[in-house]
Amino acid sequence: xxxxxxxxxxxxxxxGAGWVARLLxxxxxxxxxDPDPEASRKVAEVMKGARRAYKQMVPGGLxxxxxxxxxxxxxxxxxxxxxxxxxxxxxxxxxxxxxxxxDLHAPANAIVGSSTxxxxxxxxxxxxxxxxxxxxxxxxxxxxxxxxxxxxxxxxQTFPEAIEVAxxxxxxxxxxxxxxRKEIEAFVGDRLLEAAWREALxxxxxxxxxxxxxxxxxxxxxxxxxxxxxxFQVYRIAGGEAGMRxxxxxxxxxxxxxxxxxTNVPExxxxxxxxxxxxxxxxxxxWSIRELEKIRDDNLVxxxxxxxxxxxxxxxxxxALHKSYTKQxxxxxxxxxxxxxxxxxxxxxxxxxxxxxxxxxxxx
Amino acid sequence: xxxxxxxxxxxxxxxGAGWVARLLxxxxxxxxxDPDPEASRKVAEVMKGARRAYKQMVPGGLxxxxxxxxxxxxxxxxxxxxxxxxxxxxxxxxxxxxxxxxDLHAPANAIVGSSTxxxxxxxxxxxxxxxxxxxxxxxxxxxxxxxxxxxxxxxxQTFPEAIEVAxxxxxxxxxxxxxxRKEIEAFVGDRLLEAAWREALxxxxxxxxxxxxxxxxxxxxxxxxxxxxxxFQVYRIAGGEAGMRxxxxxxxxxxxxxxxxxTNVPExxxxxxxxxxxxxxxxxxxWSIRELEKIRDDNLVxxxxxxxxxxxxxxxxxxALHKSYTKQxxxxxxxxxxxxxxxxxxxxxxxxxxxxxxxxxxxx
Numbered sequence: 115x116x117x118x119x120x121x122x123x124x125x126x127x128x129x130g131a132g133w134v135a136r137l138l139x140x141x142x143x144x145x146x147x148d149p150d151p152e153a154s155r156k157v158a159e160v161m162k163g164a165r166r167a168y169k170q171m172v173p174g175g176l177x178x179x180x181x182x183x184x185x186x187x188x189x190x191x192x193x194x195x196x197x198x199x200x201x202x203x204x205x206x207x208x209x210x211x212x213x214x215x216x217d218l219h220a221p222a223n224a225i226v227g228s229s230t231x232x233x234x235x236x237x238x239x240x241x242x243x244x245x246x247x248x249x250x251x252x253x254x255x256x257x258x259x260x261x262x263x264x265x266x267x268x269x270x271q272t273f274p275e276a277i278e279v280a281x282x283x284x285x286x287x288x289x290x291x292x293x294x295r296k297e298i299e300a301f302v303g304d305r306l307l308e309a310a311w312r313e314a315l316x317x318x319x320x321x322x323x324x325x326x327x328x329x330x331x332x333x334x335x336x337x338x339x340x341x342x343x344x345x346f347q348v349y350r351i352a353g354g355e356a357g358m359r360x361x362x363x364x365x366x367x368x369x370x371x372x373x374x375x376x377t378n379v380p381e382x383x384x385x386x387x388x389x390x391x392x393x394x395x396x397x398x399x400x401w402s403i404r405e406l407e408k409i410r411d412d413n414l415v416x417x418x419x420x421x422x423x424x425x426x427x428x429x430x431x432x433x434a435l436h437k438s439y440t441k442q443x444x445x446x447x448x449x450x451x452x453x454x455x456x457x458x459x460x461x462x463x464x465x466x467x468x469x470x471x472x473x474x475x476x477x478x
Numbered sequence: 479x480x481x482x483x484x485x486x487x488x489x490x491x492x493x494g495a496g497w498v499a500r501l502l503x504x505x506x507x508x509x510x511x512d513p514d515p516e517a518s519r520k521v522a523e524v525m526k527g528a529r530r531a532y533k534q535m536v537p538g539g540l541x542x543x544x545x546x547x548x549x550x551x552x553x554x555x556x557x558x559x560x561x562x563x564x565x566x567x568x569x570x571x572x573x574x575x576x577x578x579x580x581d582l583h584a585p586a587n588a589i590v591g592s593s594t595x596x597x598x599x600x601x602x603x604x605x606x607x608x609x610x611x612x613x614x615x616x617x618x619x620x621x622x623x624x625x626x627x628x629x630x631x632x633x634x635q636t637f638p639e640a641i642e643v644a645x646x647x648x649x650x651x652x653x654x655x656x657x658x659r660k661e662i663e664a665f666v667g668d669r670l671l672e673a674a675w676r677e678a679l680x681x682x683x684x685x686x687x688x689x690x691x692x693x694x695x696x697x698x699x700x701x702x703x704x705x706x707x708x709x710f711q712v713y714r715i716a717g718g719e720a721g722m723r724x725x726x727x728x729x730x731x732x733x734x735x736x737x738x739x740x741t742n743v744p745e746x747x748x749x750x751x752x753x754x755x756x757x758x759x760x761x762x763x764x765w766s767i768r769e770l771e772k773i774r775d776d777n778l779v780x781x782x783x784x785x786x787x788x789x790x791x792x793x794x795x796x797x798a799l800h801k802s803y804t805k806q807x808x809x810x811x812x813x814x815x816x817x818x819x820x821x822x823x824x825x826x827x828x829x830x831x832x833x834x835x836x837x838x839x840x841x842x
Contacts, residue, residue, distance in 0.1 A: 128716065255699045256716050263699035290698040296686050303695045307709075309677035310670050314709055317669060322660050329708020331667045333795045334654040335619045335627035337708065340701030342777040343770075344693020345678055350758050351770050352492065352620050358758040362751045387726045394714050394722040406707075406715050412788050413706040413795075420784035424776050431697045431777075 116282040118142050121180075122195035122220075124188055124212055126153045128160070129229050130201035132258025134182065135164035139259065140287045141177040141446055146184055147191035154184060159404075164259040167411040168443070171419075171436075177446040188212065189219035196221065197283055199252065201229035209233060210241035213249065217242035225280055227252030232300035235269030246271040250280045253301055254289075257407075260414045262290040262435050265301045288439035290432070318390055325390060326397035341417055342431050480646040482506050485544075486559035486584075488552055488576055490517040492524070493593050494565035496622025498546065499528035503623065504651045505810055506544040511555035518548060527768075528623040531775040532807070535783075535800075541810040552576065553583035560585065561647055563616065565593035573597060574605035577613065581606035589644055591616030596664035599633030610635040614644045617665055618653075621771075624778045626654040626799050629665045652803035654796070682757065683750055690761035705781055706788075706795050 121137045123130050126148035134157055137144045146157065161182075168176055185191035192198050198220055202212050209230065216226055226249045228238060239246035251267035264284045268277045281291045294301050300308060317323055323331070339348045346358075353361030398406060421433020422440075429437040485501045487494050490512035498521055501508045510521065525546075532540055549555035556562050562584055566576050573594065580590055590613045592602060603610035615631035628648045632641045645655045658665050664672060681687055687695070703712045710722075717725030762770060785797020786804075793801040 255703075261699055261702060263695055265695065290694065292687070292691050292694050292698075294687060295691075296684065298684075298686055302681055302687050302692060303699055305677050305681060306674050306692075306696070307700060309673040311709065313669050313673035317666055320660065320662075322662055323656070323658060323666050325708075325710035327656050327659075328666060328670075329710050330654065330656050330795075331627055331629065332670070332704045332708040333706055334656075334799070335625055335667055336671060337701065337704030337706070338625060338778055338781055338796060339619075339774070340696045341705035341781055342697055342701070343774060344689075344696040344701065345674065346689035346693050346754070346758055347762055347770070348774070350762055351767055351774060353767075357767060358755045359751060362754060387723060390710070390726060391722045394710055398711055398714055403715055403717075403721060406711070409789060409794065410703070410707060410712075410715060413785060414702055416784040416788055417702055417705055417781050420780040421777060424780055425773060430773060431694075432702060435698070 115286065116279045117286040118197040118283055120145070120195050120197075122146070122185075122192045122198040123201065124148075124191060124198065124216060125201035125203075125229075126150070126157045127201060127203075128256060129254065129258060130199070131157045131160035132164070132254065132256060133199045133201060133229070135161050135259040136287055136289075138180040138182055139164060139168050139176060140180070140443070142180040142287070144180055144182050145191045145193075145195060146182065147186075147188050148184075157182070160259075163404075163407055163411060164257070166408070167257075167260055167415055170412070170415050171440050172443045172447065174444050175447050177443055188215040192216050192220040192224070194221065196224050197227070198224055199227045199229060204230060204233065206233060206237060209238050213238055214241040214243065217244050217246070224248065225250065225276060225283060227280060227284075229254060231304050234297050234299055235267055235272060236297060237269075239269045239271050247273040248276045250277055251301070252280060252284060252291075253303070255303065257411060257414070260411060260418075262288065262432055262439075263303070264289045264291050265294055265303055266291050267294045267297055267301055269297060288435070288442065290435055315386065315390075318393065319386055324396070325393040329397065342421060342433075479650065480643045481650040482561040482647055484509070484559050484561075486510070486549075486556045486562040486580075487565065488512075488555060488562065488580060489565035489567075489593075490514065490521045491565060491567075492620060493618065493622060494563070495521045495524035496528070496618065496620060497563045497565060497593070499525050499623040500651055500653075502544040502546055503528060503532050503540060504544070504807070505541040506651070507547070508544055509547045509549050509555040509557075509559060511549045511552050521546070523768075524623075527771055527775060528621070530772070531621075531624055531779055534776070534779050535804050536807045536811065538808050539811045541807055552579040556580050556584040556588070558585070560588050561591070562588055563591045563593060568594060568597065570597060570601060573602050577602055578605040578607065581608050581610070588612065589614065589640060589647060591644060591648075593618060595668050598661050598663055599631055599636060600661060601633075603633045603635050611637040612640045614641055615665070616644060616648060616655075617667070619667065621775060621778070624775060624782075626652065626796055626803075627667070628653045628655050629658055629667060630655050631658045631661055631665055633661060652799070652806065654799055679750065679754075682754055688760070689754060689757040693761065706785060706797075 121142050121144045123134050123144055123146040126146050134144050134146055198216055200212055202208055222245055228251050230251055231253060235249055235251045239249040242249060250272055253265040255261045255263055266277060266280050277293060284291045314328055317328060318325060349361045350358045418432050418436035421431055422429040422437040424430040424433055428434060485506050485508045487498050487508055487510040490510050498508050498510055562580055564576055566572055586609055592615050594615055595617060599613055599615045603613040606613060613633060614636055617629040619625045619627055630641055630644050641657060648655045678692055681692060682689060713725045714722045782796050782800035785795055786793040786801040788794040788797055792798060
């Protein structure tokens, strides 16, 4: 089982800082590079929120936090890291520049994960002249320190072993890695979100409902289902005693009905932005973004905690993972883990390097 | 505040039986008509599951259940009902036949709610020759006895007062009514679900992921967000300190990217059904549908209970409603409500009739 000895984070926005928080709270040292002069303050604020959430998750006390270092260059940040997570803005030219730099200066076998929401790893790794085989997309969802999911996507040049190591690394910090089988833009989660988002924009634009009404229809309705079972398992049940095949037969023909604005894209103009931003103010301006973040985090912890007690005490879905993750953190805090943190770190560097090397050998 | 004296349910499938369960568990008598010879057994099974879930919600004991009567005809079922919920299959000709019959035999001021997932009320109420003004769509989500949301939609002939009474009636049995502002097919929730479903079918068909992987991406990811905040409130936070406008500016252009199979509908053929039904078996066949229902219901109760303790103890979203609903049930059980059940029933019949009549007078 590969773990992380020393991590580097390139980019410290909402997503990058979320990664930093998850890593530090797992006791892992992180070196971060972000040219934004405000980066330090922004990361500290995310860290404050994450620490608050983790204290609720592990009431007996948290592991000793990893050490955070602000590096002056990408080269400095990645120099001795065995795991690097890139979270810079979604522009291919920028990704190329940053990944080339990372590749040039990182240890040869360090795994490089990209937080991109939609760019194909094949399109990014062309910029990595030395070791493109260790790039994977590791696409998380906000807030990264709480939501377990991470979509792992390999590109044309990615070694299968790098994907295996990435899976282990992400799992070692409490995440649920799902490897996407074929590389497509936006992967899986964002494709579903994009489809729903586009439809939602139409519903608002056409005055069918407000953003608050739409949100309520989700959170008093199917959102409660999707927090614990996904779409297909829910529909399997909806099929009743006859199951999935019955459900498909019953609802399949709907695909031909005019139920979505399928063939149109709403025009994205100032009017639409004003409409939605205005309605969003009506819905939420009584809370600051920081307050909303706290409410969201408290809710997420509470939901995962509630699910951790289901399924005859074994936990269900994100709750089962939450159960083992919070235990892992508590064990680390009290050093009840059989391997000490130091021993774990010493051990950790090997599998990553070996796995990637082995493949390199096979292919070479 | 309008409440229900005597309810009728026309159709006892998954949705119809879910309505029956919610009503009975609120102490309301229900007369049901369903020509299926198996209806009695099916309703009893849904009732068993619902009773089990409600016992967890109200551990101090449930209110005395309403009485369930199986009627031989629609006429008999609706004869003395002040609230009628229609849940027959989604065929317009069948809806017309059933609604015409209901309209002919129901008391003049009884509110008629239709469970249709997508047919416009204007297209249905043309079949009601006597009182089309009292038809609303009251679209619930499965399981009806647990999920609070109900979309209320009025048609061209529906009186605004009927919508008001319907809102009160649904709220009186613990639901969250959201009135849809303009009548469109599939309303709001099913439009979002349809958009996501269509995209999901592509992802499976193209071999990007399996149904289990897709479900995991939801339930370890954005499903946890949507159980407590909807899409817009979540994105407001994602915009960070700059808020919704920043988020829109950042992600708006994505609408033009090739991120969804927007302009195509997957061909719905045996191959697709086999693929999905087979993967669904792999994912879930270790549980029977009944077991999955129990797991789902336990999870839903646990999530709503967890959310009922958030937001400084006031509860949040579905949790705030859950808090007041379970209190209402407990009060009803111990008859701590100021009005006795009998008095409430006597009072209940008036507002519905009056509100609808008043409008009739205005328009006549």
